Amino acid sequence: MANLQTLSKCEDLLTGGHRACAGCTGSNILRQIMLTAGPDTVVGGATGCMEVVTTIFPYTAWKTPFIHSAFENCAATISGVETGFRALKQAGQLPVEREKMNFIAFGGDGGTYDIGLQSLSGAMERGHNMLYVCYDNEAYMNTGIQRSGATPFGAHTSTAPAGKVKQGKEQHRKDLTKIMVAHNIPFVATATPFHWKDLAAKVEKALAADGPAFLNILMPCTVGWGFDPAIGMELCKQAVEANFWPLFEVENGHYKMSKKPKEDRTPIVEWLKPQVRFKHLFKPGNEAILEEIQRWVDDEFTKVQTLCELG
């Protein structure tokens, strides 16, 4: 089990000097994952913030092999890499001898919930030994904060903006985590970069799983959400305490809460308030939207909780 002492001794496999925004929690997610994964790892990135900021030619922030191909095909690409590994190992033609290697694909919510869903679903169904990580910042941040299938109800985005007659996104977010559970893969979990110990343990489990694993990681985006760059981690903590982002894992189909939820959850408005994307919801007349968000959060949480109680 990871602790700070051991993690602090691991080599940082994502170097500093990349071009992520000040206060970005995404690069932090990648660093934490890579500390646990270690150097015998091949990483694939879908087109998106993290790919763009870490690989501007002629520089790369990656100290492990890294491949980017396109927006929607990261899972398929890494499934090819993983198969290449197995085939070359079988043929005795690996460039460096390794019994096992890690294959990690990552994509933002746009590249995962939306355009990359088919590719992801296929790769999971085929049972590749790979971990897919979604860094979910709840909109297409790289292209300019457009609404995605992960954008929460009521959030302002550049394609579903709050205006004189519309109040942001008119649909609730898609439950991708459950969609991944429905693939009957060995390991699915939610995480945040604030809960580092939980995240490290989940990465460990995911990489040890015999087959595909999926992590959905909340990634507060200072630019897209509109908050003080200093409070990204605080928003992760609050998202969990408000039951907006319950931390749970599903191992071989069995749900388990990773963190015992507080008896009295934080009202969702506390999480919405520091974020500019929800600012319009606090204007008079939008009370019903806030109520609907609270209702939805509570309902969704109850569903997960029930599944966890069933085990």
Next chain:
Amino acid sequence: MKQLFVGLTGNEAVATAFKQARPHVAPAFPITPQTEMMHKFADFVADGEVETEMILVESEHSAMSAAVGASATGARVFTATSSAGFALMWEVVYIAANLRLPICMPVVNRALSGNINIHNDHSDAMGGRDAGWIHLWCENTQEAYDSALMCWRIAEHAGVRLPVMINYDGFIISHTSESLNILPDEDAWKFIGPKDVGAGYSLLDVENPITVGPLDLTDYYFEHKTSQIEAINNSPEHIAAIFKEFSALSGRTYDFIEEYRTDDAEIIIVALGSTAGTAKVVIDMYREKGVKIGLVKIRVFRPFPVDVLRKALGKAKVVGVMDKSVTFGGFGGPVFNEIRSAMYGTANPPKIHDWIYGLGGRDTDIAQIESLIDQLQAIAGGSEAEDINMLGVRL
């Protein structure tokens, strides 16, 4: 070398050649008329005749994506497609070439939707003619088989390192049994040889990590495209050497083009694919009547063999180009575009006209080619004609 005389469909012949190449990985997704090739190959895998990891993906986009990932490890990789499948993987087809990955892919040529049509024309591959792949075109099952052996040597050659597309006509070649000569497995393997995994950059070399497919902006992208242009422009000398080696081995002559009865030809038809076979028959009929007519069949469409074509067509009075695909609103079909451009500025160029034919698998029979030759003879005799014409369509 003793070869085996067998009867196979084009798809079976290509699957056989690929089995002999012992690829490491093969992503596959069904689309007619390519499917049979993968069925046959899957049978070889199921029977233990070849150890290939098949990745049975959920789309052609993922097929090419998985091929890119697998090829980036250094593995030998193929996939296959047709028509809309090729269109769906389009984005990644460009990426494969940009990353200089020696993937081989039969495109079993079929009309593009819409309307949906499963039969042969060349609009799939021709739409992707500028994706950076080497294009081989086959007249018959024998050529499809031979191309499916040679493609590995071309793609993986250190001086090339580009993906290769093997085009053969849907149904006409893919599903038609023909007799052909195939190499015994051991001779085929001796010709192809194992993939040199360590020769390139492997994504699995964790001791020397590389970043593949970075963000490439205004300061470097253009230079990288230039190196890609150089790569395909430098490929002919290596392709020629491989053709020569295979010709000596198999006794079947391969070159960038095939010239048929062109020595004294005043009229030359240019075609690619199975139509070339029909054209040869009709040319023989006209030769018997004393008409000086020949055929130039293009085998390598990318890189486009400008010099050999200038030489082959330069002495003719009239050239009739047959295009089995169309550029809507463009100036003729893609083959015509290239031929006219190539001949422009040469001394006494021939009159060059285009015939769009066979779209959606409309059968191109002897009568159609007779009608084409009659029109070409009239042009040779001084008649005016349109630049772009249609053949075999009800107008």
